[in-house]
Amino acid sequence: MLKRDILRRKDDFTSIYKKGRSVGERYVVLFYKKNSLGYNRTAFLASKKVGNSVERNRARRLMKENYRFLRDDIRSGHDLIFIARKTISGRKAGEVGKSMINALSRAKLYKKQEAKR
Numbered sequence: 001m002l003k004r005d006i007l008r009r010k011d012d013f014t015s016i017y018k019k020g021r022s023v024g025e026r027y028v029v030l031f032y033k034k035n036s037l038g039y040n041r042t043a044f045l046a047s048k049k050v051g052n053s054v055e056r057n058r059a060r061r062l063m064k065e066n067y068r069f070l071r072d073d074i075r076s077g078h079d080l081i082f083i084a085r086k087t088i089s090g091r092k093a094g095e096v097g098k099s100m101i102n103a104l105s106r107a108k109l110y111k112k113q114e115a116k117r
Helices: 010-019 053-073 093-106
Strands: 021-024 028-034 041-046 078-084
Touching: 010 028, 010 078, 021 093, 028 093, 041 053, 053 078, 053 093
Parallel strands: 041 078
Antiparallel strands: 021 028, 028 078
């Protein structure tokens, strides 16, 4: 991921939480909002509810790795925040990936969903 693709500023997070929309899935929650840029900016979060630092870092790594495979199939021009739920602990990458795809599909941000129709 390029530096420009990462959400960092507190103002951006606040704006997404207040003005954006959210979709909850089994292992992740997706907050999203349209941006004026031609590309997506993303953040991956895991609160202390997820577990100790090892489990939180693993949860973030799983989400980042799945995003790496999915990013070409996601509509451009959005700010995305993926938040790990408690249930993500001990899950395999495939399970987390399916949860992310479901969240993106419900938010109508996943392009491959249209091709299946």
